[in-house]
Amino acid sequence: KWLRLASAKLDVGVVLLSTHRLVWRDQKNHECCISIPLSQIIFFEEQAAGVGKSAKIVIHLHPAPTNKEPGPYQHSKFSYIKLSFKEHGQIEFYRRLTEEMTQKRWENTPASQPIPTATASQAGRTRAVGIVGIERKLEEKRKETDKNISEAFEDLNKLMVKAKEMVELSRSIASKIKEKQGDITEDETIRFKSYLLSMGIADPVTRETHGSGTHYHMQLAKQLSDMLQAPLEERGGMMALTEVYCLVNRARGMELLSPEDLVNACKMFESLKLPLRLRVFDSGVMVVQLQSHSEEEMIVSALDNVSDKGSLTAEEFAKLLGLSVLLSKERLLLAEKMGHLCRDDSVEGLRFYPNLF
Amino acid sequence: MHRRGVGAGAIAKKKFAEAKYKERGTVLAEDQIAQMSKQLETFRSHLEEFASKHKQEIRKSSQFRVQFQEMCATIGVDPLASGKGFWSEMLGVGDFYYELGVQIIEVCLALKHRNGGLITLDELHQRVLKGRGKFAQDVSQDDLVRAIKKLKAMGNGFGMIPVGGSYLVQSVPAELNMDHTVVLQLAERKGYVTVSEVKEGLKWERERAGHVLDHLLKEGLAWLDMQADGEPQYWLPALFSDLTSQDVSPEEANQMSP
Numbered sequence: 113k114w115l116r117l118a119s120a121k122l123d124v125g126v127v128l129l130s131t132h133r134l135v136w137r138d139q140k141n142h143e144c145c146i147s148i149p150l151s152q153i154i155f156f157e158e159q160a161a162g163v164g165k166s167a168k169i170v171i172h173l174h175p176a177p178t179n180k181e182p183g184p185y186q187h188s189k190f191s192y193i194k195l196s197f198k199e200h201g202q203i204e205f206y207r208r209l210t211e212e213m214t215q216k217r218w219e220n221t222p223a224s225q226p227i228p229t230a231t232a233s234q235a236g237r238t239r240a241v242g243i244v245g246i247e248r249k250l251e252e253k254r255k256e257t258d259k260n261i262s263e264a265f266e267d268l269n270k271l272m273v274k275a276k277e278m279v280e281l282s283r284s285i286a287s288k289i290k291e292k293q294g295d296i297t298e299d300e301t302i303r304f305k306s307y308l309l310s311m312g313i314a315d316p317v318t319r320e321t322h323g324s325g326t327h328y329h330m331q332l333a334k335q336l337s338d339m340l341q342a343p344l345e346e347r348g349g350m351m352a353l354t355e356v357y358c359l360v361n362r363a364r365g366m367e368l369l370s371p372e373d374l375v376n377a378c379k380m381f382e383s384l385k386l387p388l389r390l391r392v393f394d395s396g397v398m399v400v401q402l403q404s405h406s407e408e409e410m411i412v413s414a415l416d417n418v419s420d421k422g423s424l425t426a427e428e429f430a431k432l433l434g435l436s437v438l439l440s441k442e443r444l445l446l447a448e449k450m451g452h453l454c455r456d457d458s459v460e461g462l463r464f465y466p467n468l469f
Numbered sequence: 470m471h472r473r474g475v476g477a478g479a480i481a482k483k484k485f486a487e488a489k490y491k492e493r494g495t496v497l498a499e500d501q502i503a504q505m506s507k508q509l510e511t512f513r514s515h516l517e518e519f520a521s522k523h524k525q526e527i528r529k530s531s532q533f534r535v536q537f538q539e540m541c542a543t544i545g546v547d548p549l550a551s552g553k554g555f556w557s558e559m560l561g562v563g564d565f566y567y568e569l570g571v572q573i574i575e576v577c578l579a580l581k582h583r584n585g586g587l588i589t590l591d592e593l594h595q596r597v598l599k600g601r602g603k604f605a606q607d608v609s610q611d612d613l614v615r616a617i618k619k620l621k622a623m624g625n626g627f628g629m630i631p632v633g634g635s636y637l638v639q640s641v642p643a644e645l646n647m648d649h650t651v652v653l654q655l656a657e658r659k660g661y662v663t664v665s666e667v668k669e670g671l672k673w674e675r676e677r678a679g680h681v682l683d684h685l686l687k688e689g690l691a692w693l694d695m696q697a698d699g700e701p702q703y704w705l706p707a708l709f710s711d712l713t714s715q716d717v718s719p720e721e722a723n724q725m726s727p
Contacts, residue, residue: 261533264523268537271519274512276544281505288498296498304502307509312547312554328553353623358571368567370552371622395642398624437581438625438641459686459693 127195129208130247131217134171136195148173148193150218158206159194167202169195169209278311286317302326324376330384332369332377336360337386340400344388348435349405353378353390353398355436393442394449407446414447415466423456423465513555520559527560531609537562538615549619569608569616572597577640585689586626586641587653587707590614593638633657637707643688648681653705661694661704 128135131150138144154172161167172192197205285304289296296304301318306326308315325333336356343359344351351359353374361368369377378390378400387403417432418424424432426441433440444464447453454467526533541548541556548556549566557563576596580588594610601608617638620627626642632654639645645653655670656662667678682703685691694702 261526261530264526264533265536267519267523268533268540271515272540272544274515275541275546278505278508278512279545281501281508285498285501285505288501296502300499300502303506307502307505309551309553310509310555311512312541312550312556313545314547314550328551352625354574354620354625357623358574361567361571366564367558368552368564368571370549370557370563370567371570371619373551373553375622392624396624396626397642457687459683462687 127205129205129212130251131212131215133218134209150212150216153213156209156213158202167197169197169202169206171195275311279313282308282311282313282315286315290317323379324372325380329373329377329380332373333380333384333386336377337381337388339363340388341402344400344402348433349402349410350399350435350439352436352438353400356400394445395442397438397442399439399442410443411447411450411452414443415452418444418447418453418464419466423463425461425463427461516555516559524560527562528565528606531607531612534562534609535611549615565606566612566616566619569597569612570620572600573613573616573620574640576600577638581641584706585691586639586643587690587705588638588640589632589707590629590636590638641688643690648677649685652681652685656703656705657708660708661702663700663702665700
């Protein structure tokens with residue numbers, strides 16, 4: 113393949129295509145390398161081979177910009193270049209060029225370096241050759257990454273097929289348990305639930321009869337009970353579940369608990385006779401509460417504080433007790449529910465007063 | 470060894486039942502459970518193999534994570550249900566999302582005094598990224614959304630409200646019904662809204678508009694600017710852009726008009 117210009121200085125070489133430019137490199141002298149940005153191309157067409165002529169691609173170009181890098185020619189009377197394919201490659205090249213000109217990927221990612229068109233030889237490799245090498249490496253890496261991702265997706269697909277089998281098996285078992293086909297022991301049910309836990313499969317059937325907890329959650333409940341005693345004492349006996357979640361997971365650092373793990377473990381406090389309770393307020397807020405801090409005490413404390421100050425908002429109460437606003441509000445609401453406080457709800461805020469009725 | 474009903478009568482009864490089922494070719498549940506145990510072991514080793522090849526992919530590529538999550542959902546598996554699950558243990562997906570959950574809770578808590586417990590997904594995303602530091606694993610908005618969905622299990626009112634093409638993340642148990650949501654969506658454009666704008670924009674009566682806006686005030690989600698030109702303006706701190714907002718301490722917030 114050779115490139116003929118006004119006078120044939122550039123003869124036999126190889127033409128290369130990247131997402132950003134067209135590069136021609138002399139076959140013998142690799143340091144002779146020129147290129148044109150694809151953005152300069154207006155239009156291109158094929159010229160079929162004939163008797164005595166090789167197939168060509170003619171590329172029509174925009175006028176050279178004023179900031180054009182120095183090249184083999186500063187100007188030419190021709191506004192096009194011709195690539196003559198003496199051996200082969202014209203069809204494939206035409207196809208690739210069409211692709212690149214359609215996608216115009218150079219518009220998305222600016223070429224990182226300006227195009228040096230030096231033909232001067234310097235000691236060692238010239239930049240021009242370096243760029244072509246870099247581009248090839250990038251192309252290889254892109255292909256490698258694509259291959260990795262597609263391999264990963266392929267493997268993922270296969271994995272999911274197997275996982276689906278597990279899900280179907282577990283559903284079959286669950287429906288049999290429901291229909292009572294067979295005689296399942298407690299032991300087997302518990303084992304089945306731990307299998308579900310491992311796979312991340314929800315099971316409403318066994319949840320109804322046996323709750324969501326497993327041995328894992330029982331152990332967790334005991335650990336939590338030990339771990340939360342002191343923090344709970346410091347916070348007036350009550351902590352929002354989200355607070356507990358952060359506290360516990362920050363302490364663990366890894367092998368963290370999922371929100372559901374925490375909830376399921378806390379649900380077991382009572383049955384395991386641990387001194388903590390999970391409590392859900394009307395608002396939906398969930399807290400862990402020391403059993404020793406009874407409801408009675410909380411209501412009395414709320415009433416005392418409110419009476420003492422005449423009236424209190426949740427924020428004021430929070431400040432007094434050193435608690436979070438969220439939990440202070442819940443205590444006030446509880447006292448109100450029990451008839452000890454009443455509210456004044458205005459745009460200035462929600463304020464509680466002792467209920468003198 | 471399991472102990473089922475003891476006694477000759479019970480044994481005979483059981484044998485009869487078993488025979489009846491086997492006759493029909495039905496597999497008993499207990500046999501299937503034993504089968505599941507074996508299959509689980511096999512699956513576990515497949516997962517281990519997958520993890521050894523592709524664990525990095527999950528960590529690095531949020532696109533891969535999305536794909537992974539969607540496939541799990543399709544087949545009926547929740548990889549984030551438990552830290553004790555295979556997925557979590559072997560692929561490390563659990564720790565990634567549970568830690569993100571902690572960070573989300575902390576950001577929401579830190580800003581609650583300012584925005585009443587409502588924050589745009591964009592702002593949440595930015596602040597979480599900042600908190601993670603520049604050497605930490607990148608997280609996408611999809612990652613945040615999935616982490617937030619998990620947080621719902623703990624009460625506390627975590628939820629997402631669609632607004633202006635994205636979401637508002639709610640982290641307090643404030644009651645927000647359709648009326649409140651639709652007013653939030655209306656206010657999204659400018660960050661504030663007036664009673665008249667609500668009336669005209671939604672074709673409501675003045676009373677309804679006022680009622681909804683008052684509720685937002687009471688919940689601390691809106692602040693009232695009585696000194697605006699024309700009508701008083703209800704501003705929503707959650708919708709403030711960085712340009713117009715400034716950080717206020719909890720004490721300062723309490724002293725301002727609600």
